[in-house]
Amino acid sequence: MIYLKMWSLAVVWISSLLVSAQAQGTASLWKGNDRSGRCQYSFTVDSPKEASCPSASTGPEMEALKARLGLLEVLVARLAGGEAPGTVAGAGLQEAHSQAMRDKAQLQREKTQLQREKDRLAQQVEDLQKRVAELQKEAERLRSRPCPQAPPPSVPQHDSGLRPGADSSWHYGGPAYQELKAEVAEVPAPSPENPEDNTGCGELLSVGEPVSHRKADSIAGKYGVWMQDPEPEAPYGPGMLWRVDTVGSEVRQLFGYEDMQQLSRGFPTKVLLLPEAMESTGAAMYRGSLYYQRRRSRTLIRYDLASESVAARRDLPHAGFHGQFPYSWGGYTDIDFAVDEEGLWVIYSTNKAKGAIVLSQLDPHSLEVLRSWETNIRKTTVANAFMICGRLYTVASYTSPNTTVNYSFDTSTSQSKAMTVPFKNRYRYNSMVDYNLVQRKLFAWDNYHIVSYDVRLGKQQ
DSSP: OHHHHHHHHHHHEEEHHHHHHHTTTOOOEEEOOOOSOEEEEEEEEOOOSSSSSSGGGHHHHHHHHHHHHHHHHHHHHHHHHTOOOTHHHHHHHHHHHHHHHHHHHHHHHHHHHHHHHHHHHHHHHHHHHHHHHHHHHHHHHHSSSSOOOOOOSSSSSSTTOOOOOOTTTTOOOOOOOOOOOOOOOOOOOTTTTTTTTTTTSSSEEEEEEEEEEOOOGGGGGEEEEEEEEEEEETTTOOOOOEEOOOOSOEEEEEEESSHHHHHHHTTTTTEEEEEEEEOOOOEEETTTTEEEBTTTEEEEEEETTTTEEEEEEEEEBBOOOOOSSTTTTTOOOOOOEEEEEEEEEEEEBBBBTTTTEEEEEEEETTEEEEEEEEEEEEEGGEEEEEETTTTEEEEEOOSSSEEEEEEEEEEEEEEEEEEEEEEEOOOSOOEEEEEEETTTEEEETTTTTTEEEEEEEEOOO
C-alpha cells in the first residue's frame, strides 16, 4: 500500500511538472528500451533559475579524464626530455635522437666537401679548356707555316755569306727557312792516339749519335727546353735537371728532376710557377738562376731558384723579339741564352745588324751587356745555335735527318768560318740545341723527344 501511495504521489508530481513545463514550452518526453530491453520513460526540464550547471564540467568522469590526460602529458614530457631513467623506451628514444643529430651533422659535412670538390673540378675544367684553346691556336699556327724554301739563285751555295769580313747586309727577306751549306773539307774525326781530344777547351770536332731520354706525352711537349746548372747553388744539387714545355701562350711551369733517371721516368720532384710567362725555347740555367725572355718583349729575366722570385730584369738593347729574327724553325726564337766555360751569353739580332746574329756576353747578376760581336751569318737561315768555349756554332737544318754544324765564330779572334760537322735530327723537328759543359754534351729537343749528343773538342789536324 505504501509503495502504491508513493508511486501515485510521484506520478502526480511528475504530471504536475510536465504540465508546468509544457506551459512554459521547455519540457521534453522520451520513451525507449534500456540495455535489458525494458521500456523506460525519460524527460528533461529546463531550470527556471539557472542558465548552466557549473558542476556538470567537473563531474567524476571529467575529473578522471583530466587525470589520465595529465599522466600522459607527464610521460611525453619525460620521454622528450631524456628523463624516465631505467625505462627501455626512454633510452631508445634518446639514442635515436642522438643518432639523428649525428647523421645530420655528417650529411652537412659531406655536403660541404662535395661542394668544394665541385668547385675544384669546375676550376680544373676551366683551366683545361683554356689549355685546349691555346693548343688549338698553336696547332693552327704550325699548320699555317710555309714550307721550307730553297736559297734564292742569286746566292751561290758555296758562298752563303760565310767569308770572314763578308758584307752582312745581303738580301735575306724571302727564304725565311733556307738551309745554309758550305763546300768545305770535313773536319776529321778525333783519333784515339791524340789524348788532347775531348779534354779542356778547343774547337768542335764531332757530334755523336742522338740518344733519346724521354718522349713527351702530349702536344704540349712538341718542343721545349731542358737544362742543367753547371754551377748550382743550394738547395739544389749538381745532378738536378730542369725542363719547360714551351707550347702555348702562357709558358710558366718549370719542372725539376733529381737526376737523368727521374727525368726519363717523368716524375718531377719540384714544380715552380714562373711569375711572368716565358717566350720560346731560349732559356738557360746558371749559378742557381733561370735566365729567360719574357713573353712578347725584349726583356731578359733572372729568376732565382732559391727565393723563387725575379732577381733581375733588363731590356736587351734593340733586340728583335716575337718573330722579328727567329731561327729558321720559327717558334719566336728571337732571343736565345747560352752557357759555356766562359759564362753567360745571349744570341739575337737587331735591325741595325740587318738580321745577322749578334752575340753578347752578360753579367749573370745584373744582366748588363759586357761585350758584343756582330757576325756575318743571318739568324733566320740557321736552325739553331750554341756556345762552346767562347765559340758560336750554328746548325744548318732542323728537319733534315742528316745535316751539319755549318758555321763557327770565335769571340777571341772575331773570326768566322764555314764547317761541316755531321749532325743528325733523328725525329726531324729539332727546336732547341744547347751545350751542357758539365756532361760535355749537346742537349736538344727533337719533335717531342728529349735527346743528347756526345761532343768531341780539340785542335784541327
